[in-house]
Amino acid sequence: MLRFDSDYMEGCCPEILRRLTEINLQKNTGYGEDEICNAAREKIRAACGCPEAEVRFISGGTQTNSLMIGALLRPYEGVLSADSGHITGHEAGAIEHGGHKVLTLPNHDGLVDAADVHSYMRAFLADEARTHLVQPGMVYISHPTEYGTLYSRARLEALRAACDEYGLKLYMDGARLGYGLATPGTDLTLRDIARLVDAFYIGGTKVGALFGEAVVVPNPKLIPHFFTMIKQHGALLAKGWVLGLQFDTLFTDGLYLRAAENAIATAAVLREGLRAKGVEFYIDSPTNQIFPVLDNEKIAELRKQVSFNLWAPLDETRSVIRFVTSWASEEADIQALLRLF
Amino acid sequence: MLRFDSDYMEGCCPEILRRLTEINLQKNTGYGEDEICNAAREKIRAACGCPEAEVRFISGGTQTNSLMIGALLRPYEGVLSADSGHITGHEAGAIEHGGHKVLTLPNHDGLVDAADVHSYMRAFLADEARTHLVQPGMVYISHPTEYGTLYSRARLEALRAACDEYGLKLYMDGARLGYGLATPGTDLTLRDIARLVDAFYIGGTKVGALFGEAVVVPNPKLIPHFFTMIKQHGALLAKGWVLGLQFDTLFTDGLYLRAAENAIATAAVLREGLRAKGVEFYIDSPTNQIFPVLDNEKIAELRKQVSFNLWAPLDETRSVIRFVTSWASEEADIQALLRLF
Amino acid sequence: MLRFDSDYMEGCCPEILRRLTEINLQKNTGYGEDEICNAAREKIRAACGCPEAEVRFISGGTQTNSLMIGALLRPYEGVLSADSGHITGHEAGAIEHGGHKVLTLPNHDGLVDAADVHSYMRAFLADEARTHLVQPGMVYISHPTEYGTLYSRARLEALRAACDEYGLKLYMDGARLGYGLATPGTDLTLRDIARLVDAFYIGGTKVGALFGEAVVVPNPKLIPHFFTMIKQHGALLAKGWVLGLQFDTLFTDGLYLRAAENAIATAAVLREGLRAKGVEFYIDSPTNQIFPVLDNEKIAELRKQVSFNLWAPLDETRSVIRFVTSWASEEADIQALLRLF
């Protein structure tokens, strides 16, 4: 069975297991207060160009989103998100469980447009009954998006400006951030992101780590008592150094980007190969998720040999599916998949 | 520096890293629905003697407690806990963050006594204003307790009977369960526990795993839509098999108990050695946590060479400290520590 | 200034103040456990044809919605509502504050259609990732709706059948229930409602009471420990009899419907009068809220002499406004308003 379901099917970059094995019996301080975490923090701060940043390591993405939205909002505030955003539909109500409403904006191939923030906020401010409405407090975006698309620097700058105009925080879900950074042609760097958003996370689970995400808050004064909030959310790993070591490894010698590049390169081979065979795509996504449109019969046939996600029905006879490559994908598998078309 | 701060300072049983390395590039289904998790589940069910049990793997202890209390209670119910319970004081309000009040019972060397459940519930039921009070819905215990003490089978049976009398659920925090099971002289087995409580978890983080806890719900009908609740709590690890593999390894060939026995054995050497040197103990704990009472001057001097927790001041000149051994403790370190007395 | 902003601008049916004055120094038991509340309960049970119903009196509508949704759902469940529903947009996130997501359905002039419940649930059940989604647990409707429209008996029966098919609870917000029941031509009676929904409330605040809503749960076993939940939500009035007396008065000699009929009758005069003058309406609402479409210039001019709500802009030059009549509206004011057209 060829598997293209997701980018979290394999373990991690072998360097990580090697280092875990090396230091296995070393005794470390708990809760992310150890030297390994501190070293990882310094490397991430350097890569982001923000030497003062608060950096914390969290086990998973939904947990991180729930934590950060809880930390950035006041209880009466809601979070603006694309209607395709992960927090909107695929986190089982984790954000509402924390007391906050997700307010939706239209998505543009998964992206949020500054113009829609302006429209939303102008309508909100013009509403005579606005004190009876949920007060928007932040904008949630992901990079890459659920559709594998990317913000340009200009687009993110426009979002930042919109947020500034209305006093909104800007938060980026970077579950697949490495894949965004490693895509040829992107003009948005890690430093840009650290400069333009109030908080974001660098995804490890989907980009070369066994598990874990690194939250970055460029201005640490933004979230007082962050450590206690992490504990309160059940998001504080006792052996924090297991997370720290992974990010320390990923941010040594450019491993994070190198790992990501493999997914981008193999996805490009797959995309071009399918295109050459006449397959159409639902969306033009440059990263490691691609969305072919196939006949339902073809899909049924493929499923006998390949595992992948059924994204959505398109019409009576066709559906959108999703193939995902990862840091560990091998070109032989791509070629085997292409031979099925 | 000798380190006896906690049992979560080292990595994991080497077998785990070996297996993680072996299957590192294998492609697995996400969210704990894979074959490795299923194998681990079967081994745990067999060990517990409950073939129908729901078994789920969660990253950490506070997260598990918060999840399970949320899953077992109705929104208007509170949880009874010893006033020394971990959820009472050391989880940064995670339980209240989930909307539930922690109602305290006196502790008996860390243990909850059935008689105190009876007293609490009788007073509650006799209170003319009881509909204005938080309705107790469950009893939380840990085994071993925060003081390293253990429930006997008779004591746990009495608690179960008390819970049955008042319609309370009984939940056991097993962060250090292995150490409790491996202590010579205990008459409480894993099967007893699975028979007597409504839900419990088998701690991995502190007993030989890199991280992770295995929740066991002997009667799976007790918690409908458990998977969705796990996701909603941000407690669903994408690569669930990283957790499953650890428990599969620990529950193969008795590794879990064997790992635990080392902590018990080294703690015994330390306990006897200190006693021989005239050190007194705050509490008589048979497991891997021991609580010497020392002069504050001695403590200050020790701290130059040993790291450990300051538990509580005892009087003007003396304090209680805590030494903890683990599955990875070495007798050489115990001897080195004893030489400082 | 003529005022047609809302139906909660005047006090209450004079009979209520008269009775409050009569019994003012009588000593009553607190928290709704008194004889006056019990008498009101019996009258409401009789009117609803459900002699076993639980009936509780709550101060306001948002509080009631938040309480009832919290009482009817499990923590991982969400509530389906028309996208025009009051809980969706105008309760400042009270439902999410309680931990539940509001899942939206398209509205049909404010109404929920059973077909949309079927579509939503079929798509949900067909979604391979549905355990990662919010589990729908109930349907929220209001009668009359935010647009002043009404459910027919057949439409409500279809909704009930859809809810039964998927195991959903059905809850009706009856903030303006009296106006719905008093509208000529409606075939939906109070007894129908009590037969078809799991819980609803009979609005007092907007229909002749000083304040207060009467929650009716036809099958009281549906919500165990309801009293304690009311207290926990801060929704338990100490002097419950102040609420009970109002409903006892309203449900004596048909006062509730009689009060409502005045609003319906005066709204009809206004509607026909405007129509005769060529005014168009945004929606065909038969109750006490009417939605004329006016030129923005006309609106600006009217506002000098009349207060009313600006509902929404329609196009560049016209907007929808809302006029509301109440149990206390006087025909002289209607005629004065009509003279301004």
Next chain:
Amino acid sequence: MLRFDSDYMEGCCPEILRRLTEINLQKNTGYGEDEICNAAREKIRAACGCPEAEVRFISGGTQTNSLMIGALLRPYEGVLSADSGHITGHEAGAIEHGGHKVLTLPNHDGLVDAADVHSYMRAFLADEARTHLVQPGMVYISHPTEYGTLYSRARLEALRAACDEYGLKLYMDGARLGYGLATPGTDLTLRDIARLVDAFYIGGTKVGALFGEAVVVPNPKLIPHFFTMIKQHGALLAKGWVLGLQFDTLFTDGLYLRAAENAIATAAVLREGLRAKGVEFYIDSPTNQIFPVLDNEKIAELRKQVSFNLWAPLDETRSVIRFVTSWASEEADIQALLRLF
């Protein structure tokens, strides 16, 4: 039956019903934004000596406490309260439902002592694991307390100083505030309170109003978006002017204090009368709640003719009961009660 159960058994000062009747058909703006509420605000600001204060009217006490604790705390903070505090035991977990832990201090006849705040905070700050604990964010007190006792000005100043030292907010539950202010010998004025606490409420429900509490926030900048939070908590009454009018009446010509004085005076007659008959008291409370200690047989006998609360058993044969007088108590009833001793 003589009734001394509580101070919320009668309606309200007749002036209130008279004014409600007079303006019954007047049309008012909703949600507390009307002229009557504004007039009441001005009178309360003047009485408190804080012309800038935010003043809002809320239906009931538990609702107010839950709202204000939610508004004053950050999500990771808890509230310090006497272990006898109303929020600790008698609000069905409303505070925890809002996500906050109630941290208890010993009570001194119901009062919180600044020394205990110092002890708690010193221990907290000295705890090496304090980032794993709930961060105290405010102190909750009530005046009078649950035991009918009163803060002196010096005692409240000491509390204020302690709060300042640790950055804690200070909030006063004034459900019975009028009775505290009207007690002979108290040196704590309304102006003192407004000067010394961050927020408090002036109780109406128990002191002459039909229902309602007036929240006062001397520095309105302390709680941004307070209106929206009130709505979100379901605590915004549509007909806010029903509350405003009551406080406007109570704060006209000293009615609030005059009403309270009757409770104090009748309680004094009862207290002295019982003392003269040899009855002992559990606590020396100068306000309208008194706590005689009686033989259980006497209590059983009394209950045939008098309703009152059984407070707590004292020993095998005796219990503490509570008699409460109100603004509406009549001396004839006091004398009738005394004749039963």
